Structure formats: C-alpha cells, structure tokens
Amino acid sequence: METPRRSCVGWVKETHVFTSINPATGTPGARYPELTKDEVEQRVARAHDAFLAWRETDYATRTDLLEKIAEQFDANAERLAEIATREMGKTLKSSLAEVQKCAGGFRHYAQNGPAMLESRTFDTAAGKATARWLPMGPVLAVMPWNFPYWQVVRFLAPTIMAGNVGLLKHASLTQGVAAAIEEMVIAAGAPAGVFQNLAIKSDKVADLIADDRIVAVTLTGSEGAGMQVAEAAGRALKKVVLELGGSDPFIVMPSADIDRAAETAVKARIQNTGQSCICAKRMIVHADVYDDFLAKFSAGMKAVTAGDPMDGATDMGPLSSEEQRQTVVDQLAQIQAAGGKLLFGGEALAGKGAYMSAGILVDVPIDDPVAQEELFGPVAMVFKADDIDAAIRLANDVPFGLGSSVWTNDPHERERFERDVAAGMTAVNAMLASAPEAPFGGIKRSGHGRELGPYGLHEFMNLKTVFG
Structure with missing residues (x-):
C-alpha cells in the first residue's frame, strides 16, 4: 500500500508581516x-515539478544559468549592496x-562544477563498478542575516550545479535581500521553481522538513536553531548540514610577527561588527609577547570608528x-560579574541606531560558563598562555569548533596547531575567511557537514554505484 504523502500545508496560524528596520x-x-x-504549498509543488525537469538538464545548461546569475549580481551590485546595508547594518x-564575492561563487561552480561531478570507474572482484553523482530533489535552506547574500549563494550555486532545486527561508531581518536574490535568479532566466524564496x-x-517532497535541509544559524532543525530532519530521516556558532581562537606565539598579528586581530574581530561565526573572538597570546600584543591590539581597537555604514570612511x-x-x-555584564575585566569599549553608544564601541575583555575566568559563549559583537576576550600546550588547551576548551587562526613562524608549532586545534578550519598567519574553492564547516557544537568546494556540491547528491 502506498504511504500517504506528508505535506507542509498542515499549519493553521495567522500570517505575519516582516518589516525591515534600518539598524543605523x-x-x-x-x-x-x-x-x-496555500502559497507555500504552491511553491513546494512548483519546486517538486521543477526538479523533475531540471535533474535531466546537461551540465552546459546548468553552468550557463550560473554564469547568467553572476552577471545579474554584477550588473546590480550597488543596489543589492544598499539593500543589505539598510537591512542589517x-x-x-x-x-x-x-555581492561581488557571490558573483565569483556562481562562476566558480560554473567553471569547475562539471569536473567535480565526473563519474569514477573501479575494478572489483565482481567486475566494473562506476560511481555516479546524481541529484536528489528540492533542498530547503534556512539562512541567517549576517552575510545575507553569501550564506545563500554557498548553498544555491552548488544546488543548481547538482541538478537540485532550492527553497530559501531567510532571516526575518533580511527579507529584502531574500526577495532580491530571487529576482536575480529569475532575471537570469532560471526555469520557474528552480529557486524560490519562502x-x-x-x-x-519543521512542517517543511517533514514534507516528503523536500529531500534535505541546510542551516546556518544559532545552536538552538540547529538543534531544532536537526531534530526535525532526524524525525524525517533526511540529510542535514549545519553551520552553527563559533568562538574562534586567535593564537599568537613569540615567533610570530606581532605587529601584523595585532593589526589583523583588529580586522578579524570587528569584521561585520563582530557578527560573524568565524570572527576571531578569543585572543590567546603566549606570555612572552602578551603585553606587547595587548598594547598594540588595544591601540588598534580604540582607533575603530563606528558610524554611518553608508559612509566609506566608517570602519x-x-x-x-x-x-x-x-x-x-x-553578556558583557555577566562576564564582568564573573570576574572578567572590561579594559575599554563594549558600550552601547548614545543616539539613534544599534551602535556599540569596540572593546577588550581580560581576566575572563576560563572555567566560567560565560567564557564558553559566543560573543556576537565587537568585543574581544584576551587570554594569556604559558606555552603551546596551554594555548591549545585554551583554544579547545569551548563547545565550539568552527574556525581558528594561529600565528607562528615555527614549523613545529604550526604542525601542532594544524593537528591539535579542534576546529574545522585553521588559518596560519592570516585571518580566516571563506572561499568558494575550499570546504567550509566545523565540528563539535559548531555543526557538521561542509559547504563550498567539491564537498559542498556533493553533500546533497546521491553517490550511486553502478555495477557492470
């Protein structure tokens, strides 16, 4: 007997209106x-039907669409950028x-995707076996506001290249961005249903995840959101990729270029006003260079200007x-109550807008729960480590394991950090960043699965083995 289809239309709740608020x-x-x-049901049905046709397209058709979407991002870059700035600051x-990085992401998969999807043939005792990458169906993406275009493109470009189709549930703050992305895809000539904003x-x-027509879900967001999505996906036995929070260490050793490390640490902490999962949040500094680094880092953080995001001179x-x-x-109040010391900054600035000054915390008790949390704002915690073993212990003494940055010119130290820092990514003598060519993701409570590179493309594909 055929199993009844589970549909996403079971909810009976009042609808809501999302209002963009300029945080400046x-x-x-x-x-x-x-x-x-009913509108959601129509879109899910359209995605299902679109997949049945899109899955049969050749690679040239898919890469052509990706190139055209990239052209739309380039042609509308200024307008798209203004939408993001107005919506999330x-x-x-x-x-x-x-926006420019997004255009590059689409082009990366257009130029390299076909090679990533090449079949491989093996000799086995039973004869020839071929491993083929095949699409699976509509993929649901639940995305955050902090990088409102790039987070979506990290899922969307490989989805289109794979022969899947995408449905986006974006953050409440960035509904204008979500609508703009859908506009770009439609303007590029995508068939109806290949990508839709919800x-x-x-x-x-949870109702969407339970729908039989949706085959997988990817989420970038908080731990709480990740647990809810993973639970719903588990009940439905569906593949899920999670990119969650991070409290990334930035480790500085005596052999490093301290001037460059301190300068980079400022950029790594205040990028996106500190609202990035891979911002450097915990500066772990060897005792021999602690005072020197802290003085230079403090000077840099004090020089940061918070102001009108539309002004090109604003940091x-x-x-x-x-x-x-x-x-x-x-969070800062809790840390100080536990014994941490706020050297400067970390204040809500007077006047209109959600502005805050850049700041530094020291003497944070490492065994207190507040030191285990992610600070999603422009304030850094600075710790002192007596040696490399202590630095690694501090780096790993949080529930997160997303990214890390290590500063050393000693090859033996570099090997230790690459091997022993518990993170999905490590940058050496550089600020951690994402790139379409390289896999992106974490371990522990920072999630599982990978985005970007060939691994991100393969996450939501059926690796089918064919014998004979």
Whole structure:
C-alpha cells in the first residue's frame, strides 16, 4: 500500500508581516507579508515539478544559468549592496564586497562544477563498478542575516550545479535581500521553481522538513536553531548540514610577527561588527609577547570608528538590531560579574541606531560558563598562555569548533596547531575567511557537514554505484 504523502500545508496560524528596520537609524522600511499556507504549498509543488525537469538538464545548461546569475549580481551590485546595508547594518563597502564575492561563487561552480561531478570507474572482484553523482530533489535552506547574500549563494550555486532545486527561508531581518536574490535568479532566466524564496517565520520550518517532497535541509544559524532543525530532519530521516556558532581562537606565539598579528586581530574581530561565526573572538597570546600584543591590539581597537555604514570612511556599522546589541551588553555584564575585566569599549553608544564601541575583555575566568559563549559583537576576550600546550588547551576548551587562526613562524608549532586545534578550519598567519574553492564547516557544537568546494556540491547528491 502506498504511504500517504506528508505535506507542509498542515499549519493553521495567522500570517505575519516582516518589516525591515534600518539598524543605523531605527527607521522602519519595506514590509513583506508572510506567505499563506496555500502559497507555500504552491511553491513546494512548483519546486517538486521543477526538479523533475531540471535533474535531466546537461551540465552546459546548468553552468550557463550560473554564469547568467553572476552577471545579474554584477550588473546590480550597488543596489543589492544598499539593500543589505539598510537591512542589517554592515558597511556599504562590505556589502558590495559580499555581492561581488557571490558573483565569483556562481562562476566558480560554473567553471569547475562539471569536473567535480565526473563519474569514477573501479575494478572489483565482481567486475566494473562506476560511481555516479546524481541529484536528489528540492533542498530547503534556512539562512541567517549576517552575510545575507553569501550564506545563500554557498548553498544555491552548488544546488543548481547538482541538478537540485532550492527553497530559501531567510532571516526575518533580511527579507529584502531574500526577495532580491530571487529576482536575480529569475532575471537570469532560471526555469520557474528552480529557486524560490519562502517568506515565512521559523515556526513553519519543521512542517517543511517533514514534507516528503523536500529531500534535505541546510542551516546556518544559532545552536538552538540547529538543534531544532536537526531534530526535525532526524524525525524525517533526511540529510542535514549545519553551520552553527563559533568562538574562534586567535593564537599568537613569540615567533610570530606581532605587529601584523595585532593589526589583523583588529580586522578579524570587528569584521561585520563582530557578527560573524568565524570572527576571531578569543585572543590567546603566549606570555612572552602578551603585553606587547595587548598594547598594540588595544591601540588598534580604540582607533575603530563606528558610524554611518553608508559612509566609506566608517570602519564599523551598527549591530543588526537593538535586540542584538542588548544581547551583547547583557553578556558583557555577566562576564564582568564573573570576574572578567572590561579594559575599554563594549558600550552601547548614545543616539539613534544599534551602535556599540569596540572593546577588550581580560581576566575572563576560563572555567566560567560565560567564557564558553559566543560573543556576537565587537568585543574581544584576551587570554594569556604559558606555552603551546596551554594555548591549545585554551583554544579547545569551548563547545565550539568552527574556525581558528594561529600565528607562528615555527614549523613545529604550526604542525601542532594544524593537528591539535579542534576546529574545522585553521588559518596560519592570516585571518580566516571563506572561499568558494575550499570546504567550509566545523565540528563539535559548531555543526557538521561542509559547504563550498567539491564537498559542498556533493553533500546533497546521491553517490550511486553502478555495477557492470
């Protein structure tokens, strides 16, 4: 007997209107109505039908679409960047760089995707066996506001190349960005249903995951959101990729170039106003260079200017919302109550907008729960380590394992860090960043699975073995 299809249309709840709030001014902007259950059903059905056709397209058709989407991002870069800056507060120059990076991400999979999908043939005792990469179906993406274009492209470009189709549930703060991405894909000539934006609240996600027509889910977000999505995916026995929080260590050893390490540490902490999972959040410095590094790092952090994100001279815009700023303020109060010392900064700035000054914490008790949390704002914790063993222990003494940055010119230290720092990624003598060519993801409570590179392309594909 055929199993009844589980559908996403079971919810009976009032719809909602998403309102963009400019975090630099507190001014309300565009309004986006939440989709009704019937509208969501129509989009899921369209995605299912689109997949049945898109899965049969040749690689040239897929790469041509990716190239055309990249052209749309290039042609509309300024407008797209302004939308992101108005919705979540990152500087305009940062938003523009993100849009340009997205165009590069689409082109990367257009140029390299076919080679990543090549079949491999093996000789076995039973004869020839061929491993083929085949698409699976509609993939649901639940994405955050902090890199509102790039986070989506990290899933969307490989989805299209794989022959899958995508459905996006974006953050409430960045519904304008979500609509703009859909606009770019449609303008590039994508068949209806290959990519669709779902303007819905988070409480609808579990129903979507349970729908038989959706084959997998990818989420970038908080631990709490990750646990909810993983639980729903587990109940439905569906593949899930999670990229969650991070409290990345930035380790500085005596052999490092201290001037360059301190300068880079500032950039690594305040990028995106400290609202990045791979921001350097915990500076772990060898005792022999601790004072020198702290003095230089402090000077750099004090020089950071927070201001109008539309102004090209601004170093750092506001946090994404008043609520996000208050979360950071509350965390800082808890850390200080536990014995940590705020050297300077970390203050909510007066006036309009969710602005905060860059700051540094020292003497944070490493065994206190507050030291285990992710600080999603422009304040760094600085720790002292007596030797490399202590530095590695400190680096690993958190529940996260996303990224890390290590600064050393000693090859033996480098080998120790690459091997022993518990993280999905390590940058040596550089600030950690993502790139379309390299796998991105973490371990421990930072999630599992990988985005980008060939590994990100393969995550939601059926590796089918054919004998004969």
